[in-house]
Amino acid sequence: MTECRVKECRVKDRKTAILEAAARVIAHHGVRGLRVEELAAEAGVSKALVYYHFGDRAGLLRHTLRFIGDRAERYTGGGPPGPPGTPGPPRAPKDAALELERRLLLELRDTPEVRENSTAWGELRASAVFEPELREELARAGRQWVREIADLLGRIDPSPPDAALVGAAERLTVLLEGLSTRWLIGVLPVGHASELMRGAIAAEVEALRLREPRQACAVA
Amino acid sequence: MTECRVKECRVKDRKTAILEAAARVIAHHGVRGLRVEELAAEAGVSKALVYYHFGDRAGLLRHTLRFIGDRAERYTGGGPPGPPGTPGPPRAPKDAALELERRLLLELRDTPEVRENSTAWGELRASAVFEPELREELARAGRQWVREIADLLGRIDPSPPDAALVGAAERLTVLLEGLSTRWLIGVLPVGHASELMRGAIAAEVEALRLREPRQACAVA
DNA sequence: GTCTATAATACGATAGAC
DNA sequence: GTCTATCGTATTATAGAC
Numbered sequence: 001m002t003e004c005r006v007k008e009c010r011v012k013d014r015k016t017a018i019l020e021a022a023a024r025v026i027a028h029h030g031v032r033g034l035r036v037e038e039l040a041a042e043a044g045v046s047k048a049l050v051y052y053h054f055g056d057r058a059g060l061l062r063h064t065l066r067f068i069g070d071r072a073e074r075y076t077g078g079g080p081p082g083p084p085g086t087p088g089p090p091r092a093p094k095d096a097a098l099e100l101e102r103r104l105l106l107e108l109r110d111t112p113e114v115r116e117n118s119t120a121w122g123e124l125r126a127s128a129v130f131e132p133e134l135r136e137e138l139a140r141a142g143r144q145w146v147r148e149i150a151d152l153l154g155r156i157d158p159s160p161p162d163a164a165l166v167g168a169a170e171r172l173t174v175l176l177e178g179l180s181t182r183w184l185i186g187v188l189p190v191g192h193a194s195e196l197m198r199g200a201i202a203a204e205v206e207a208l209r210l211r212e213p214r215q216a217c218a219v220a
Numbered sequence: 221m222t223e224c225r226v227k228e229c230r231v232k233d234r235k236t237a238i239l240e241a242a243a244r245v246i247a248h249h250g251v252r253g254l255r256v257e258e259l260a261a262e263a264g265v266s267k268a269l270v271y272y273h274f275g276d277r278a279g280l281l282r283h284t285l286r287f288i289g290d291r292a293e294r295y296t297g298g299g300p301p302g303p304p305g306t307p308g309p310p311r312a313p314k315d316a317a318l319e320l321e322r323r324l325l326l327e328l329r330d331t332p333e334v335r336e337n338s339t340a341w342g343e344l345r346a347s348a349v350f351e352p353e354l355r356e357e358l359a360r361a362g363r364q365w366v367r368e369i370a371d372l373l374g375r376i377d378p379s380p381p382d383a384a385l386v387g388a389a390e391r392l393t394v395l396l397e398g399l400s401t402r403w404l405i406g407v408l409p410v411g412h413a414s415e416l417m418r419g420a421i422a423a424e425v426e427a428l429r430l431r432e433p434r435q436a437c438a439v440a
Numbered sequence: 441g442t443c444t445a446t447a448a449t450a451c452g453a454t455a456g457a458c
Numbered sequence: 459g460t461c462t463a464t465c466g467t468a469t470t471a472t473a474g475a476c
Contacts, residue, residue, distance in 0.1 A: 014441085014442085029350060030347070030349065030350040031252065032251065032252040032347075032350075033350060035468080035469065035470090036469075036470065036471085037468090037469075037470090045442080045443090046442065046443050046444075047443095047470090047471085048442075048443065048444080048471090048472080048473095049441075049442055049443080051470090051471065051472080052441070052442075053441090056470085056471075057470075057471095119349060122346070122349065123346070123349070125401070125405065126342070126343070126346035126401070127250070127252070128405045128406075129250065129339060129342065129343070129401075129404050129405050130249060130250045130252070130253060132406070135405060135406055135407055138405065138407055139407040142402075142407060167415075167416060167419050168419075168423075170416055171395060171416050171419060171420050171423075174395060174398035174399055174402060174416070175391060175394060175395045175398060175420075177398045177401070178394035178395060178397045178398035178401075179394055181345070181346070181349075181397070181398075182362075182394060184349050185345065185348045185349050185355060185358065186348075186352070186355055187355055187358055187359040187362060195387075196387060196390055196391050196394070199387050199388075199391060199427075200391050200395075202427065203388075203391075203423045203424055203426070203427035204423055206423070206426065206427055206430060207419075207422065207423035207426055207427070210426060234459080234460080255450080255451070255452090256451075256452065256453085257450090257451075257452090265460075265461090266460065266461050266462075267452090267453090267461095268453090268454080268455095268460075268461065268462080269459075269460055269461080271452085271453065271454080272459070272460075273459090276452080276453075277452070277453090
């Protein structure tokens with residue numbers, strides 16, 4: 001089904017081309033602005049082919065959500081989709097704390113790839129309020145993303161119970177989504193968003209450390 | 221222009237009726253699903269009247285955003301719009317910490333009013349990524365909301381510099397938006413969202429306290 | 441699998457009377 | 459300020475050939 005045999009991998013099957021175009025169009029005009037005709041033109045195929053492959057508009061959105069999630073999974077160099085992001089250093093697992101910060105800040109860089117992935121993901125997430133068929137995929141991606149962040153937190157400080165790690169991870173990932181949204185809206189400069197993210201990481205890590213208060217002042 | 225002279229205040233001018241209907245319709249079908257015809261029917265007026273009062277669809281959205289913000293301002297019993305919420309105890313300023321928690325959790329209650337306001341606000345916020353004319357109002361509301369939370373944080377602990385209070389407030393309000401979104405999507409039970417919010421408040425308050433590390437263990 | 445052509449209609453916006 | 463009637467077109471989706 002795919003013709004990808006040459007080094008450059010330029011020849012894609014049209015189904016994939018449609019999904020890539022969908023991500024691009026959604027990032028530029030939103031889910032509401034997604035016209036099947038425009039999408040087809042962008043992908044270089046006919047309108048009818050879109051319906052052939054995805055049934056209807058809703059099916060297209062569902063597949064696009066999954067596609068974006070999978071793409072981010074490869075891009076972040078790790079497990080999760082989530083509010084997807086983009087390339088980054090080929091994964092050098094130095095200190096867990098640094099890796100955690102790297103992972104979370106990966107989604108807050110003003111590059112075309114991050115913008116496109118994050119904008120499209122944010123749009124689809126917002127649509128999910130009214131399109132229940134998107135929820136399962138969102139929930140799945142969210143869980144995976146939380147799990148990964150929780151594991152990184154656990155590598156920084158293994159003492160807290162898993163529930164506490166997961167709670168912190170949930171807060172950090174949800175905050176990231178919120179920051180990303182504000183950034184993309186244009187009411188929050190991306191640098192400020194990163195700074196806030198760093199602050200939250202620090203606060204959460206500190207809070208995890210303070211779970212055993214006796215220990216807190218022992219060193220002092 | 222308004223006929224509101226009887227105790228029940230039931231007779232509203234049609235412009236207001238349109239805005240209320242807009243909030244309702246957006247909460248039920250999203251900005252994407254807002255059809256001017258349906259809105260008019262919901263408000264009990266003609267389609268043409270909507271255009272007369274608001275010019276076009278975009279103008280309608282702009283005014284609706286402001287309307288929802290103002291309504292939340294009254295509802296929360298305080299200053300801010302923001303990810304708007306609803307009624308609550310007629311504002312008993314007990315302890316600042318409790319007031320802070322009350323304010324933030326006000327937006328995470330599963331009542332028809334909160335759902336409607338939050339859903340509509342979330343939709344309009346998401347739309348703002350592609351409709352720049354909504355940004356100014358969103359930024360204004362966001363600043364006001366942050367200011368209020370920062371002030372409450374300052375009442376809990378006056379020692380940190382204002383920038384630190386504002387940073388914490390920004391994180392808390394952005395997190396609230398994210399939690400609200402996830403709740404409304406249906407991937408996060410409202411009780412769990414509240415729990416996460418409380419955890420974040422605790423972490424931020426603690427982090428503010430630890431800004432002067434020498435002080436931290438003095439009491440111990 | 442992929443295309444062209446077209447059906448069917450939903451939707452935003454306006455004209456003009458009252 | 460408010461209505462009814464209508465216009466023009468943008469969009470989704472399908473039919474049917476290749």
